[in-house]
Amino acid sequence: MxxxxxxxxxxxxxxxxxxxTTDLPQDVQNKLEMMAMQEDGQLAKQMLDIIIENANIARQENRPxxxxxxxxxxxxxxxxxxxxxxxxxxxxxxxxxxxxxxxxxxxxxxxxxxxxxxxxxxxxxxxxxxxxxxxxxxxxxxxxxGFGSENMSQLKMFPPAAGIAGMKEFVKQVVIDAGPNPCPPIIVGIGLGGDFEKAALLAKKAAIRNLDEVNPNEKLLALEKELEVEINNLGIGPQGFGGKTTTLKVNIEMFATHIAGLPVAVNINCHAARHIKVVL
Ligand code: SF4
CATH class of the missing domain: 3.30.360 (Dihydrodipicolinate Reductase; domain 2)
Incomplete structure (x- = not known):
């Protein structure tokens, strides 16, 4: 004991x-910096630079x-x-x-x-x-x-016939509905399977998962990458000003489900994705 x-x-x-609240996790900072280098829209790049500068000032001055x-x-x-x-x-x-x-x-x-x-x-x-x-x-x-992003989250109980195609359309529609409100670039956490409340819980886990973690399930990993590209092609961009960087990462968590159902939950996290692990 x-x-x-x-x-x-x-x-x-x-x-x-x-x-x-003052020290943006390194995984998020690294991804923001990488996306800023890849962004070619002037305004989008400027927005990402401001977000990075804000994180640096918060860290240096110990402010939220x-x-x-x-x-x-x-x-x-x-x-x-x-x-x-x-x-x-x-x-x-x-x-x-x-x-x-x-x-x-x-x-x-x-x-x-x-x-x-x-x-x-x-x-x-x-x-x-x-x-x-x-x-x-x-x-x-x-x-x-933060609730700017939390309020943009959604859950839908699909029939199995909706399939992966239905799931993907729903996820993209959630991001479109959210627009600039969750302060993009966002992390899209998806909970797939379980029942009503399990799907939501999985989505929350996915939304705060470390961005460096690679999904051990190859099918989910491929789906995450596909969705990341498709969401970034929506053109919402940093803070909604347009551009290639709408999401930093799509994370999916999955669980067993009922033969009659396909629960899908989408929990959005903003670029201020604050998470930390305490080990005792
Ligand atoms: S950065 Fe996140 S926590 Fe801050 S206002 Fe935007 S959504 Fe809310």
Whole structure:
């Protein structure tokens, strides 16, 4: 049995919140720089250069890269032999979020519910998903999700006959509907299969997946590349000003599904794709 202390989780989550909102992950920065070199439209290139400059200033001056510092989403992988000493895991994560958002003067964007809409004043609760795994590990993927992009996400329950062609058309239509709203270039996270809620969860995982990760499923890898080209041919471009760079990456996550269904969820992440891995 491995013991993990409550206060260590609080501290690491707090530091993760402070770092991810000011320090654009290297995978995203690298892709932005690569796309800026490839972009030949003058305005599109200028937009990408501004986005990169903004990320650099945020890192150097320790300031948030965007005013929307997001709602915190965590994917927890917890080994069966881990025991948290001193309190509950969810409480530790929320305490870390609360301290991080306070200390970093990060915008508190969470309201208590969609009807009363009273700000909780510390950006909690975080949305936490749990996976129980075999090893003695506690890994928390922490992401800050802005709602300019979250609001542009969609889910559709297709019949199987819609096939991959129907799925691709839907994904592209979601990106077209979103237009400049999610601050392109975007990351397109696709959840394929499962049921209604599983598809959405897969899409969120895909939207915050590291851009350097190569899909181990060859069919999905090919589909990701095809969609990336087709979405970039839509011409929406950086911040919607036109150009070749509408998406930085298309990521697909897949799961088993029912014989009668083809669930497809699309979760969009903006260029300020803040994610960080906490290992305890
Ligand atoms: S979509 Fe992203 S970059 Fe645009 S305002 Fe929201 S958090 Fe900021």
């Amino acid at each position: 491995k013991i993990v202390k409550y206060e260590d989780i609080v501290l690491k989550v707090k530091l993760a919140c402070l770092q991810m 890269m965007c005013q929307d510092t997001g709602m915190v989403v965590c994917f927890v992988k917890m080994g069966q032999n881990i025991q948290i000493e001193g309190g509950l895991l969810a409480d530790a994560i929320n305490e870390g979020v609360s301290l991080g958002y306070e200390e970093g003067y990060l915008r508190k964007s969470v309201v208590n519910n969609p009807i009363d809409r009273i700000n909780t004043l510390d950006n909690t609760p975080a949305i936490i998903h749990y996976d129980i795994v075999e090893d003695d590990v506690l890994i928390i993927e922490v992401a800050a999700k």
